[in-house]
Amino acid sequence: MLRRVTARISALEVHTPKEIFVVNGTQGKLTCTFDSPNTTGWLTTVSWSFQPDGTDSAVSFFHYSQGQVYIGDYPPFKDRVTWAGDLDKKDASINIENIQAVHNGTYICDVKNPPDIVVRPGHIRLHVVEIDNLLVFLVWVVVGTVTAVVLGLTLLISLVLVVLYRRKHSKRDYTGAQSFTHS
Numbered sequence: 001m002l003r004r005v006t007a008r009i010s011a012l013e014v015h016t017p018k019e020i021f022v023v024n025g026t027q028g029k030l031t032c033t034f035d036s037p038n039t040t041g042w043l044t045t046v047s048w049s050f051q052p053d054g055t056d057s058a059v060s061f062f063h064y065s066q067g068q069v070y071i072g073d074y075p076p077f078k079d080r081v082t083w084a085g086d087l088d089k090k091d092a093s094i095n096i097e098n099i100q101a102v103h104n105g106t107y108i109c110d111v112k113n114p115p116d117i118v119v120r121p122g123h124i125r126l127h128v129v130e131i132d133n134l135l136v137f138l139v140w141v142v143v144g145t146v147t148a149v150v151l152g153l154t155l156l157i158s159l160v161l162v163v164l165y166r167r168k169h170s171k172r173d174y175t176g177a178q179s180f181t182h183s
Contacts (some may be wrong), residue, residue, distance in 0.1 A: 009115045012036045014092075016109055016122030022099045023131050029084060030124055032092040032109035036116050040087040042066050048081075048094055049108040050074070058108055062094060076102045104128050 013035045022028035030048070048062040061077045063070040069083050080098060085091040092111050096103065103126060110121040 009117060010037050011119045012111060012113055012116035013119055014109055014111050014122040016107075016124045018123075019125035019127060021127045021129050022103075024099060024101065024128050026099060028096045028099045028103070028126065030094050030096065030107050030109070030126070032085070032094075032111070032122050032124075034090050034092060034111045034113070036090065036113045038113055038116055040090070040113055044087050044111070044113045046085065046087075046092040047110045047112075049110070050077070050103075051106040051108065052102075053105045055105075058106075064092070076100075099126075099128055101128050 015033045015035070017031060020028065020030070032046075032048075044065075046062075046064040047060060049058040049060045051058040059072070059074050061072040061074040062081050063072075064083055064085070071077065071081055077096065080096050082095045082097070084093040084095045092109055105126060107124045107126055108121050109124070110118065112118060
């Protein structure tokens with residue numbers, strides 16, 4: 001007697017941040033997680049592709065399968081990419097060392113976990129920023145926040161002082177209504 005084994009087929013959902021900012025020359029972690037009711041195993045694979053700014057096509061540069069890392073020969077990623085994921089935790093993240101301006105673009109994380117069907121891969125827009133620009137931005141954020149707080153407190157103190165002044169100088173000598181007599 002043959003027993004039929006059926007696999008539970010469902011939609012695999014990939015989750016990535018919409019965009020990240022990485023300082024030039026530092027490490028960037030491209031976070032990619034996925035939801036699947038099925039357990040991961042030897043058939044689970046992860047592929048990362050890169051679409052440089054101003055282009056219409058993506059280049060595959062990283063593949064993870066059966067516990068092995070396969071790095072493509074695309075020069076911007078040579079000796080820079082490491083596996084940072086854990087498939088048992090449904091994590092397919094990678095690290096890129098020494099991020100440079102050439103790494104600006106869109107990264108695509110594609111996870112396959114048969115028999116699941118992938119709804120769509122995750123897309124991350126990576127922005128490489130210079131430390132000087134980042135510091136200037138942060139300084140302006142701090143200056144703007146401090147200015148807003150000072151103005152808010154000044155208005156609040158002014159309002160309290162006006163209320164106190166009016167209370168102190170309001171007429172308290174109310175004598176009531178005066179009656180008129182008719183002649």
